[in-house]
Amino acid sequence: MSGEERYSDEPTRLAELVKVMFGDQALAYRSREATPSGRVRLLVGADSQDDCAVFGFSGEQQLVIGSDYVRGPKFRLYEYGLLGEYDLGYYLVAANVSDVAAMGAQPIGLLSVVRYPPEMSDSVFRQVMQGIRDACEAFGAPNVGGDIGGAERLILSATALGVCRPGGALLRSGAKTGDLVCLTAPTGMAGAAAAYFRSPRVCADIEQNYREELLSSWTRPLARTTEGVVLGNSGVVTSCQDTSDGLKATLESIAFSSGVGMTVFERELRIPEAVRKVCEYLNLEPLPVIMGDSVDFELVFTVSPVDCDRLRGEFERAGIDFHSIGVVVDGGEVVFEASSGKLSPLPGKAWRHTPESPPHH
Amino acid sequence: MSGEERYSDEPTRLAELVKVMFGDQALAYRSREATPSGRVRLLVGADSQDDCAVFGFSGEQQLVIGSDYVRGPKFRLYEYGLLGEYDLGYYLVAANVSDVAAMGAQPIGLLSVVRYPPEMSDSVFRQVMQGIRDACEAFGAPNVGGDIGGAERLILSATALGVCRPGGALLRSGAKTGDLVCLTAPTGMAGAAAAYFRSPRVCADIEQNYREELLSSWTRPLARTTEGVVLGNSGVVTSCQDTSDGLKATLESIAFSSGVGMTVFERELRIPEAVRKVCEYLNLEPLPVIMGDSVDFELVFTVSPVDCDRLRGEFERAGIDFHSIGVVVDGGEVVFEASSGKLSPLPGKAWRHTPESPPHH
The missing domain is CATH 3.90.650.10 (PurM-like C-terminal domain)
Known part of the structure; x- marks a missing residue:
């Protein structure tokens, strides 16, 4: 890199930097020893760059999990006053649950990260959380935890979880000629x-x-x-x-x-x-x-x-x-x-x- | 609330707003029907306000999961130039894995949300990711996915996963007189x-x-x-x-x-x-x-x-x-x-x- 710095866009950073960096870690993990509570298999990791990661546990269910940040208050439609805080909370959940749906899994829960500015009143904060709550209800994925706390502006991120039968996760990689x-x-x-x-x-x-x-x-x-x-x-x-x-x-x-x-x-x-x-x-x-x-x-x-x-x-x-x-x-x-x-x-x-x-x- | 807005601090928002808002959702979920792939039990939800949520699946392992945002570039020591981007990535992982450790669970993976400003070069971005990678390695929790993309500043959040034996999760609520x-x-x-x-x-x-x-x-x-x-x-x-x-x-x-x-x-x-x-x-x-x-x-x-x-x-x-x-x-x-x-x-x-x-x- 000496001297001149490069600036890649998001897909390039994913493909060139992240995949290379985390691919061997996923591989090493796949072959490692069982945990004290039994074997855990990492079936889809960061190197796969799919909608979600997939884990296999001891039973007849597999875990599908993905995280998405949403721009929230940086959405143009929010800046225009067309979206409220309730809508931002709702959107956060939909965006995250969609990744679980895209893996062919049943959503089972969501963790939300909500950081709020000091000037945000309780009633506005409650609107954010109510939007999250109602979307969780609508998509059948209860809010099970996460993080709330201060920041200089409203920051929204979440993680959605789902389950599927063993081998049931739908990847991006299986399309066949003639499909x-x-x-x-x-x-x-x-x-x-x-x-x-x-x-x-x-x-x-x-x-x-x-x-x-x-x-x-x-x-x-x-x-x-x-x-x-x-x-x-x-x-x-x-x-x-x-x-x-x-x-x-x-x-x-x-x-x-x-x-x-x-x-x-x-x-x-x-x-x-x-x-x-x-x-x-x-x-x-x-x-x-x-x-x-x-x-x-x-x-x-x-x-x-x-x-x-x-x-x-x-x-x-x-x-x-x-x-x-x-x-x-x-x-x-x-x-x-x-x-x-x-x-x-x-x-x-x-x-x-x-x-x-x-x-x- | 009419007229005068209240401003609660973080613990109050957790206790007064979030617990009330998500408690019934967790309860409703606990009694609901099985998913197509079998029954999922939500054992510790948002209403518990523990370090992590806990899910029970069909097998002999339980999932422990928590999310933490870290202030990262807003850390005073970063502003003083004493921490670099690598350190922020490392810290993000430690903070998240600690929540899994506090539940008595074995960490099995981490999803990281890394949003970066347009002026961040590839080499600095790579330092963030390398810090995440090395901490994942150190704590035995491979990075399995997450989200990267743009924002107006570096924003760091993550979700750590772990497993424990059924009933093995350590809650905050079991301390007994004489312990x-x-x-x-x-x-x-x-x-x-x-x-x-x-x-x-x-x-x-x-x-x-x-x-x-x-x-x-x-x-x-x-x-x-x-x-x-x-x-x-x-x-x-x-x-x-x-x-x-x-x-x-x-x-x-x-x-x-x-x-x-x-x-x-x-x-x-x-x-x-x-x-x-x-x-x-x-x-x-x-x-x-x-x-x-x-x-x-x-x-x-x-x-x-x-x-x-x-x-x-x-x-x-x-x-x-x-x-x-x-x-x-x-x-x-x-x-x-x-x-x-x-x-x-x-x-x-x-x-x-x-x-x-x-x-x-």
């Missing part, structure tokens, strides 16, 4: 909301029900916990990840981890009506919005066409839904096939920034 | 270091070896993992907590949770030589330093006098040590017995601030 690429619901709402509410044109020029739908993607984000459990128990899903980095990044991540390519069909992509409205008003192309950095908590998963019908039956019985958006192909490329038949890279903002320049936030 | 109150090693070093290094008199007026010992309480804090496992496996320890809130707060917390009182004997308290030196130079009383808000990671535990000898044998075989500092008595008061025989409240800064004024940090 269908599926999505639990259309993406783009959170990104369209961010674009709409930061636009100087915000006024009464979009119907009230669309406004509410857009805003609720931030105030009441939905972690796909029922979908995750059905996917995990099905035994037929070959890979899964949530779309919290955007749909394009998720597809590329599954393809990269699985060593496969994908073809995504424009004709199968659904564009929510509210997203279409925002794009009309702001003169944006809808496809980059639904594929780009919209932070939705949908699940992308892969399943063979043969198993897909059975899975659809299980979804219908649980009152939930999914749709196919593409297929897994040989090679490492993720390609977009327009309705015209023209092939191109996936639309949407690039996930990886230039690694030579300081990261942007 | 001895024991401590794994003298406290006060971290507090003395903070006092010494912030003093304008810092110069060559304390021997170099004391300076190094003082500083190492912040650069290489020692989580008592071996002690924790021996205590947990002994089957005779009735309560345990780490001293990360200060010795006085820890004793009062165990006494309160257990519904007992304590008598702490001046003649049994040990004052580290470096702490004594600092107190001489700064004209401070040593007892408030070792009992006050010194953030050490020692373990306080209680054990009956009958079982204490056997426990001492187990400690000696493991090459570790503890000493007794008092006894558990009836009633709810924690009392200090001076060498003169005079009784008084415990020396040291009060843990609970005035709940009507904004908290201080």
